[in-house]
Amino acid sequence: MPPRERLLTRSFDLPDSHRLETSRRSGGYEALRKALGMAPAAITEEVRRANLRGLGGAGFGTGMKWGFVPKETGGKPVYLVVNADEGEPGTFKDRYLLERDPHLVLEGMAITGFAVGARRAFVYIRGEYVRPYRILAGAIEEAARANLLGPNILGSGFDFEITLHRGAGAYICGEETGLLESLEGKKGWPRLKPPFPAVVGAFGCPTVINNVETLALVPRIIERGAEWFAGLGTGTQGGTRIYSVSGHVRRPGPYELPVSATLRELIEEAGGVRDGHRLKAVVPGGSSAAILTAEEIDCTLDVDGLKAAGSMAGSAGVVVMDETTCIVEALYVVARFYAHESCGQCTPCRESTGWIYRVVGRILQGKGRPEDPDQILDIARKGVGTTICAFYDGAVGPYLSYIEKFRPEFDHHIRTGGCDVQPGRVPVLTTH
Amino acid sequence: MRGAGRVAFSAETLARARELMAAYPAPRAALLPVLRLAQEEFGWISPEVEEHVAGLFGLTPAHVHEVVTFYHLLHQKPVGRHVLSVCHTLSCWLMGAEGIIAYLKERLGIEEGETTPDGRVTLLRAECLCACELAPMMQVDDDYVGPLTRERIDEVLERLD
Numbered sequence: 001m002p003p004r005e006r007l008l009t010r011s012f013d014l015p016d017s018h019r020l021e022t023s024r025r026s027g028g029y030e031a032l033r034k035a036l037g038m039a040p041a042a043i044t045e046e047v048r049r050a051n052l053r054g055l056g057g058a059g060f061g062t063g064m065k066w067g068f069v070p071k072e073t074g075g076k077p078v079y080l081v082v083n084a085d086e087g088e089p090g091t092f093k094d095r096y097l098l099e100r101d102p103h104l105v106l107e108g109m110a111i112t113g114f115a116v117g118a119r120r121a122f123v124y125i126r127g128e129y130v131r132p133y134r135i136l137a138g139a140i141e142e143a144a145r146a147n148l149l150g151p152n153i154l155g156s157g158f159d160f161e162i163t164l165h166r167g168a169g170a171y172i173c174g175e176e177t178g179l180l181e182s183l184e185g186k187k188g189w190p191r192l193k194p195p196f197p198a199v200v201g202a203f204g205c206p207t208v209i210n211n212v213e214t215l216a217l218v219p220r221i222i223e224r225g226a227e228w229f230a231g232l233g234t235g236t237q238g239g240t241r242i243y244s245v246s247g248h249v250r251r252p253g254p255y256e257l258p259v260s261a262t263l264r265e266l267i268e269e270a271g272g273v274r275d276g277h278r279l280k281a282v283v284p285g286g287s288s289a290a291i292l293t294a295e296e297i298d299c300t301l302d303v304d305g306l307k308a309a310g311s312m313a314g315s316a317g318v319v320v321m322d323e324t325t326c327i328v329e330a331l332y333v334v335a336r337f338y339a340h341e342s343c344g345q346c347t348p349c350r351e352s353t354g355w356i357y358r359v360v361g362r363i364l365q366g367k368g369r370p371e372d373p374d375q376i377l378d379i380a381r382k383g384v385g386t387t388i389c390a391f392y393d394g395a396v397g398p399y400l401s402y403i404e405k406f407r408p409e410f411d412h413h414i415r416t417g418g419c420d421v422q423p424g425r426v427p428v429l430t431t432h
Numbered sequence: 433m434r435g436a437g438r439v440a441f442s443a444e445t446l447a448r449a450r451e452l453m454a455a456y457p458a459p460r461a462a463l464l465p466v467l468r469l470a471q472e473e474f475g476w477i478s479p480e481v482e483e484h485v486a487g488l489f490g491l492t493p494a495h496v497h498e499v500v501t502f503y504h505l506l507h508q509k510p511v512g513r514h515v516l517s518v519c520h521t522l523s524c525w526l527m528g529a530e531g532i533i534a535y536l537k538e539r540l541g542i543e544e545g546e547t548t549p550d551g552r553v554t555l556l557r558a559e560c561l562c563a564c565e566l567a568p569m570m571q572v573d574d575d576y577v578g579p580l581t582r583e584r585i586d587e588v589l590e591r592l593d
């Protein structure tokens with residue numbers, strides 16, 4: 001194992017970890033002070049060399065993304081938008097960061113704003129996150145009083161203003177352009193790209209959008225340098241990240257590990273599978289990631305490691321299932337989510353998510369037809385790449401992998417009308 | 433003023449709404465925050481509230497309606513004094529969310545989507561609330577509560593006025 005560094009979670013267990021005083025005692029805002037003395041382009045270059053990759057789901061190179069902001073904006077302001085709309089099933093890391101170390105997030109935002117030339121930022125925070133919202137709002141006030149936000153930060157001449165914007169319940173608003181539409185007061189229908197947000201983003205202006213956790217890592221890179229950060233990870237992704245571990249483990253919770261750790265190590269960190277049970281399957285990167293079987297957990301947890309394993313790192317929401325789990329019913333639950341959350345803009349997504357949910361429900365009710373699994377696979381595959389955003393491609397992750405890896409369970413339900421994993425169990429069917 | 437006839441914001445809410453509209457590069461960006469204020473004031477977003485908000489923003493009521501129907505935290509019918517939203521997505525389902533929902537229905541004597549006749553509690557299902565480490569969990573008004581057991585639910589219900 002590489003050395004155990006805590007970049008994101010080291011203050012989590014301190015009393016009043018959300019207060020400015022606590023943050024400053026452990027060096028909070030020192031990286032901002034340092035960054036304000038650097039050339040903005042040098043900060044972007046440092047982040048690029050650190051191999052920081054976006055932790056919201058797509059894993060895009062952060063330094064490269066910042067570099068897409070045009071040098072000449074024709075007088076338009078540049079905005080920074082923070083994606084705090086955490087919604088990917090199985091994920092809760094951003095909630096912990098916002099509640100336990102909001103100043104680390106704010107410091108990362110200010111450094112990023114300085115680097116990309118943004119003097120105004122919007123934090124789009126999930127509507128259900130009331131406590132994180134209150135804590136973050138309090139932290140912004142504290143930081144502004146200490147001249148760490150607002151006009152002329154620390155006498156540097158750099159102004160940086162933050163607006164908190166609360167969502168109202170829609171998973172699709174986590175998709176960056178759905179988020180921008182929602183921020184502008186519309187329903188969250190994703191935009192056709194290009195143009196990308198770096199060129200035409202919020203209110204028609206160049207916009208950098210990053211996830212909460214991505215931004216929280218920026219101060220660490222400035223503090224200790226790109227080489228150190230890159231060295232914590234793999235050749236193509238630097239640093240650590242917070243894995244949200246839940247499901248059938250002894251100690252569910254947030255675990256920070258280098259991205260070069262393996263899925264097996266992570267599950268052990270969380271205490272292993274609950275007493276008296278054994279591992280059946282794991283979803284490693286939020287519900288949109290393809291499921292892995294108990295035999296497939298020796299892969300590393302970085303973006304490329306999980307891609308090589310046929311899944312994805314996504315949001316690092318890790319859901320562990322033991323042998324009591326009926327995979328047909330698990331797919332039903334996941335398919336219900338995608339049917340409910342499809343925004344309805346693109347026909348393949350709107351129609352397929354609803355149809356697949358109903359057909360998996362039919363299988364679960366003992367009314368499945370022998371051709372159902374193959375038809376689901378076929379319909380699922382045909383829609384990939386045909387929609388405006390990646391929501392549908394995400395839904396296809398579970399549709400294909402649950403059926404392909406656990407086909408006998410689906411066939412058993414269809415043949416016998418019952419479940420061989422939990423015989424006699426009556427599944428609860430719902431309408432969405 | 434619960435949705436009957438024409439409605440209008442109180443003076444304070446109106447001032448707050450205008451402040452919000454001025455705080456963004458484009459006033460329309462304040463639509464969700466203002467709808468949140470409206471829900472705080474009226475309890476839910478009735479067609480009359482949509483119309484009032486539309487007037488404020490210079491939008492058509494249809495535009496506002498389109499937004500209201502898109503976001504599930506905006507209630508299109510009256511809710512109880514307390515709203516319980518039980519998460520039923522993957523991790524919560526694995527940890528027994530369905531048993532939790534069944535127990536809540538039994539204790540409250542209502543179905544999902546319904547409000548108790550005394551107007552005290554509305555019971556809803558929710559998609560992933562991103563508190564999977566607390567599974568099975570629910571949101572009780574502003575707060576996340578979990579892991580839920582029958583005893584924990586009894587305590588929660590006891591505390592609600």
Ligand SMILES: Cc1cc2nc3c(=O)[nH]c(=O)nc-3n(C[C@H](O)[C@H](O)[C@H](O)COP(=O)(O)O)c2cc1C
Nearest residue numbers: 054055056083085086087174175176210211214390
């Ligand atoms: C359907 C869908 C949902 C998404 N949800 C989130 C989310 O809740 N939080 C997030 O940070 N990114 C989410 N993303 C990814 C964003 O589109 C975007 O890539 C990210 O905010 C960029 O920040 P990063 O580069 O720092 O990761 C989602 C993407 C899709 C397609």
